[in-house]
Amino acid sequence: MTRGRFITLEGGEGVGKSTNLQFIQDLLAQKQIDVLLTREPGGTELAEKIRHLLLEKHREAITPQAELLLVFAARAQHVQQVILPALTQGKWVLSDRFTDATYAYQGGGRNMDNRLIGWLEETVQGELRPDLTLLLDAPVEIGLLRAQQRGKPDRFESEQLDFFERVRQAYLARARQNPQRYAIIDAAMPLAEVQTQISRAIDALVS
Numbered sequence: 001m002t003r004g005r006f007i008t009l010e011g012g013e014g015v016g017k018s019t020n021l022q023f024i025q026d027l028l029a030q031k032q033i034d035v036l037l038t039r040e041p042g043g044t045e046l047a048e049k050i051r052h053l054l055l056e057k058h059r060e061a062i063t064p065q066a067e068l069l070l071v072f073a074a075r076a077q078h079v080q081q082v083i084l085p086a087l088t089q090g091k092w093v094l095s096d097r098f099t100d101a102t103y104a105y106q107g108g109g110r111n112m113d114n115r116l117i118g119w120l121e122e123t124v125q126g127e128l129r130p131d132l133t134l135l136l137d138a139p140v141e142i143g144l145l146r147a148q149q150r151g152k153p154d155r156f157e158s159e160q161l162d163f164f165e166r167v168r169q170a171y172l173a174r175a176r177q178n179p180q181r182y183a184i185i186d187a188a189m190p191l192a193e194v195q196t197q198i199s200r201a202i203d204a205l206v207s
């Protein structure tokens with residue numbers, strides 16, 4: 001059986017990832033492609049518990065090292081229990097965030113060494129990399145304004161502007177380093193235009 005394709009959706013806070021997840025599933029369904037929707041951190045029972053640890057605010061500060069290891073602990077479960085089995089069965093997988101988010105948030109945001117992230121990536125994922133990464137890119141202020149409409153900020157959403165600026169720049173740098181699998185989508189545009197750009201990237205992958 002042919003292995004399924006692995007698509008990831010990335011971007012800073014409030015750029016429209018959740019809004020466009022269902023849209024992409026519908027696009028693929030129109031092409032008779034069955035896709036499993038999942039997210040990171042999370043995607044398994046244990047990984048969702050780790051997600052809570054990462055997003056909740058604690059009295060004790062989480063060190064950048066602990067944060068990085070928690071992200072990869074969740075990913076190890078997600079990859080082995082959900083992503084690889086689905087791809088092997090020929091299903092496509094669409095994940096709301098994956099390892100590019102670690103390069104952006106822990107690498108860019110928290111200044112963790114990219115070589116360490118690369119080493120963890122190899123250990124946890126082996127050869128697994130996304131076939132297509134849709135980067136929803138918008139100026140930080142626009143994303144944060146949109147995210148604020150959702151209510152109480154989580155631990156990451158409570159960071160300062162310069163943190164989100166570093167996250168955005170790290171994403172754009174990753175996209176430049178991996179142009180063959182990245183599609184940069186201008187997420188500051190109205191939703192209809194964003195979705196036209198997404199459709200184009202999906203069509204290029206399917207054909």
Ligand SMILES: Nc1ncnc2c1ncn2[C@@H]1O[C@H](COP(=O)(O)OP(=O)(O)O)[C@@H](O)[C@H]1O
Pocket residue numbers: 011012013014015016017018019020146147149187188189190191192194
């Ligand atoms: N292109 C767009 N233009 C205007 N508002 C948008 C657009 N895309 C999403 N939104 C709105 O912005 C908010 C955040 O979107 P959401 O999909 O939750 O972002 P994310 O999952 O990336 O954090 C929601 O209220 C959503 O309706």
Ligand SMILES: Cc1cn([C@H]2C[C@H](O)[C@@H](COP(=O)(O)OP(=O)(O)O)O2)c(=O)[nH]c1=O
Pocket residue numbers: 012013014015017018040041055071096097098099100101102103105106147156157
């Ligand atoms: C996957 C991943 C997410 N994160 C962070 C980014 C987000 O702030 C948070 C949760 O992701 P998500 O639910 O996608 O956030 P939002 O919908 O608010 O944009 O986890 C990391 O710091 N590293 C990672 O590797």
